[in-house]
Amino acid sequence: MESKRLVRTATFALLAVAAAAALGGLLVRDQISRSRRDLFSPHPLRRLAALEYLGGVPASVDTVLLLRDFLAWEQRPLLRKRAQGVLLRLEAGLDSRHPTEVA
Template sequence: MRKRGTGWTVVGMLATGLVAGLTVGLVGWSAHQQRHRRSLFAPDATSRLAALGYLRAHPSVDSARLLRDYLQWEPLPLLRRKARGVLRRTEQLLRS
């Protein structure tokens, strides 16, 4: 004979696992972004691209200044183009 309420226990366990997984994922993602925030002038182009993504998501006056310096330094045309777009977007957000 099956006990009543067993289904709710399974659903509760699944919901708890889902929330725990999302929490761990968000903490991991935040740590990943924080690491790459400091990688704008890294030797690895992939790290520089991740840093541009971080700066795009966190526009500020300091980000705009940093991007201007980065544009003068960056040797790869693809990343310079990406940085110009991030700088343009950051300046538009700061004006509004």
């Protein structure tokens, strides 16, 4: 009787952890898509928030290309300057992962 209760409790705990992990994954994916969408928002504050988010993600070619598109599109100097700083950091991160060979 006691062992059945222990197994039931352990199963419930495992299912709860799995559900929490699945929900966390969905929230992260939603946040990433929202940050990319808000980067081109008509609201400057949303664009700034998206830039701050992208400044904290690992460097990737897709993010670098997205920021280059943003720089070509953005007209506000403050947001352009912040985007340039994020872009330089991400490009440096890509360079450090793939150093060029010197002959």
